[in-house]
Amino acid sequence: MKINVGVFFGGKSVEHEISVISAAQAMAAIDPVKYQVIPVYITKDNELYTGDALSEIRNFASLPKLLEQCQRVYLLKEKGKTLLLRYPSKLFGNPVLTALDVAFPVVHGTNVEDGSLQGFFELHDLPYTGPDVCASAVGMDKWVMKCVLQGAGLPVLPGYCFQSSLYYVRTQELIDKLESLFEYPMIVKPVNLGSSIGISKASNADSLKDAIELAASFSGRVLVEPVVVDLKEVNCAVLGDFEYTQTSACEEPVNTDDILSYRDKYMGGAKQGAGQGAKGMGGAMRKLPADIPADVEDQIKELAQKAFIAMNCSGVARIDFLLDMADNQIYINELNTIPGSLSFYLWEAASLSFRDLTDHMIQLALKRDRQKKALIWSNETNILANFNDYGVKGAKGAKGERF
Amino acid sequence: MALYITLLIVSFAIYMWTDLRKQIHMLQLNSYRNERYFDWMKDQKRVEASYLMFGLIISNLALNKMLTPNVYLLMHTTLFLVMRIIHKKHQEKKPLVFTWRVRRLLLTFTLLCAVMLLGLCYLFRATVTYDITFLVGIVNLFLPAMILLSNKINQPFEKKIALDFTKDAMERLSAAPELKIIGITGSYGKTSTKYILNQLLSVGYQVLMTPESFNTPMGVVRTIREKLNGTHQIFIVEMGAKNIGDIKEICDIVSPDMGIISSIGEQHLETFKTIDNVIETKYELAEAVGSKKGTMFLNYNNEYIRRQKLSTPVVRYGVANGTENPLKHYDVWAENLSSGPNGSTFDICQPGGKRMAFETRLLGPHNVQNIVAGTAVAMALGISLEKLAPAVRRLEPVPHRLHLLKNPGRYQIIDDAFNANPEGAKAAVETLGTFKGFRVLVTPGMVELGEKEESLNREFGGQAAKYCDYIILVGYHRAKPIKEGALKAGFSEENIYIAKDIYDALKMADNLANGLKPEEGPMYVLLENDLPDNFLEA
DSSP: OEEEEEEEESSSSHHHHHHHHHHHHHHSOOOTTTEEOOOOOOOOTTTTTEOGGOOOOOGGGGHHHHHTEEEEEEEEEETEEEEEEEEOOSSSOOOOOEEEEEEEEOOTTTTTTTTTHHHHHHHOOOSSSSSHHHHHHHOOHHOOOOOOHHTTTOOOOOOOOEEEEHHSHHHHHHHHHHHOOOSEEEEETTOOTTTTTTOEEHHHHHHHHHHHHHTTTSEEEEEEEOOOOSSSEEEEEEOOOEEEEEEEEEEEEEEEEEEHHHHHHHSSSHHHHHTTTGGGGSOOEEEEOOOOOOOHHHHHHHHHHHHHTTTTTHHHHHEEEEETTTEEEEEEEEEESSSSGGGGGHHHHHEEEEEEEHHHHHHHHHHHHHHHHHTTOOOOOHHHHHOOOSTTGGGGTTTTOOO | OHHHHHHHHHHHHHHHHHHHHHHHHHHTTTTHHHHHHHHHHHTOOHHHHHHHHHHHHHHHHHHTTOHHHHHHHHHHHHHHHHHHSSSSSOSSSSSSEEEEHHHHHHHHHHHHHHHHHHHHHHHHHHOHHHHHHHHHHHHTTTTTHHHHHHHHHHHHHHHHHHHHHHHHHHHHHHHHHTTTTEEEESSSSHHHHHHHHHHHHTTSEEEEEETTOOOSHHHHHHHHHHHHOTTTOOEEEEEOOOSSSSHHHHHHOOOEEEEEEEOSSSSSSSHHHHHHHHHHHHHHHHHHHHHHTTTTTTTSHHHHHOOOOOOSOOEEEOOOSSSHHHHHHOEEEEEEEEEEEEEEEEEEEEEETTTEEEEEESSSHHHHHHHHHHHHHHTTTTTOHHHHHHHHHHOOOTTTTTTEOSSSSSEHHHHHHHOOOHHHHHHHHHHHHTTTTTEEEEOEEEEEOOOHHHHHHHHHHHHHHHHHHEEESHHHHHHHHHHHHHTTTTTOOGEEHHHHSSSHHHHHHHHHHOOOOTOOOOOEEEEEEEGGGGGGGO
């Protein structure tokens, strides 16, 4: 009997297309002997579809054609099982397509990676891989994440977060405040997006205003941080949960611009051109393993694990570090709770195959579900349920009781 | 006229449905076994006999034109309503479930009724208004018998359905060859052991267990068909039995890889007749497991189990009592047991001086035995004792089994309401004795003990006398020997109260709590043995 794994991807996110790629890679990697993979695609209108055609990236070239070949579905919890049902239902026959044993979300960005999808699964009692609702939400908000990591005593860059509307109302006051806090250059980010979208650097007041306006067009809150000038970026992935973690190899992503851009990450940078897009994060240019001394690597791996646990992550997360080469300081830039391509290339470099990686993630999901179930248990005798006049309800009592 | 006929039909329907529902409910509670239903039924009075008499009188009057047709109809309507009121609202602890089987039964019953009515009409050449009510009265009088007959008629269909479901379940099991199947049986303690084992094994595995009271072949089949999925690595099957061959029947379906026998004792003696039959049946599990060269986990605290010798691998577990050398009798055992109102603490030991301390919220030495069983199996499946300790700590008491209820009112309740057996009942009152305060026992006595029932209840009375301060007995008949036993042991009669039913008993407990002086308290009430629905006493 195979385990039915629903791989959920897509969503109303700016990283929708990235997630299609990551999901296709994951679906190809999941062990077909142990698991039955069921692709579930979330359109940008939040409709769910399933169908075999969804596992091939090339079918996504024309979305309308693809959806014609698929079946629209919805999730339903019934008699202890989580079911995928056809919508609209046929006149005769069973609307149930299949039962799902575990969900495998491969989603990136707001509206999906931020706990929304996780909450959806929780409400259907469907175990799922990756971070839970809280870790997802925290991981999606750069400012809250910074506060959590700082609170856990982990090294992060200082930052200033404000409402976009504040910029428009009190522009000069804000610029003055920022200039008083940080030196130029500064980096400006929308607080809750991924894949470097909306992020830009500012080297003076004018470019700072431009940067804020860009970020503000994507998000209601903006985060400004000082820039590490003499910078080396190092990423490391962690697999596990609250009681067990293991780290991957470290990589050094390579920029073609000032910062690691969307183009760098997914389109292989200016040098590699077309055809690289289909590789997702796997196709980005990188130095793997990272060009850092062994003790720095150890420090990074340790910090990565601590960050993972501080955020209560689960499954695979990728932690991005900023190394200030001027004073040899290591800062945690951010944590990606569902990293692009699930960072499989980092794990393969550490001798963990993509197949085993997905297997671990699914087992972790089932383990978390077991632990969640172990916490719930309450039952009272039927006799006492009928017996409500005689003070058995304790302090809440019945009418007329005196204590 | 049409109005009166309508009224008549409505009142008849209301009355008939109440009676019909009750009969079907009783049949369902008796597992659709005609013999058991008959045993209950023969003691019931049928008011329908009186209806027939009145009905005949009224019909006679009407025939002699002493009543108008409308008045005649009205009088019958009244009779039906009166009978509805007489059939008291029936307190159900386990309500009627409208399964497909019940629906099939109703269909057969309706057809049978129609046939019978038509037959009677033809036989007596009845005219419509006057005599049909009389014939309906006859049908009603024999309603229970008709239910029985309907059940009998449906039996071959039900058997075929059950067979198909069983085949399907077995196919699903063979599609999961990696699944480890653990059978649990015993005269008592199997449900507790099952819950504990489930919690402990869940530390490292995806576990499925048969739910509460699904310990029959059809219950197991249903669990497999409705709950088993690809994620499960272990399947715990609780196996209940009332006759020889019951356990083998379940083992033939699931083919267990490992087994636990939690105890052998004098339970269900009404159907087993002798203790040797009990032993033979429980060991059907050992036979099934042995045929797969699997390991049996046996409770060596139990005398009967100690006396059996097996040639297949065995792990002996239990609680060391301090007088014998544990190494001679156990492979895994518990020592240093101490218990109180917050739970128990003990050490789990293995040969070679291995020992680890455990804490749990469960009460009573029997629960500790069950925990040792669980840890033994968990260790055999590769989970370390260290990983098990937090799980043992988190164990929640099983509902209705020495369950210390957390939200006390005037008194704290220890709910041990499920089918008490002599050993369990003794352990329960002993555990009650460890509490400091005013200790009250509430019990209707033990059932299904065959011919030893009276003497065992008397013995129970004697034990209760040692550990309780007040005894409330529910229902006079079964409680009588308990009272005798208690008095014989020197218990004072003024501290015994015989209640009509459970609600009356709890009312008395509340009175006691109200009258309690602060230095006498706190008050603990042990609810021992449930009231099976079909044995409520007047």
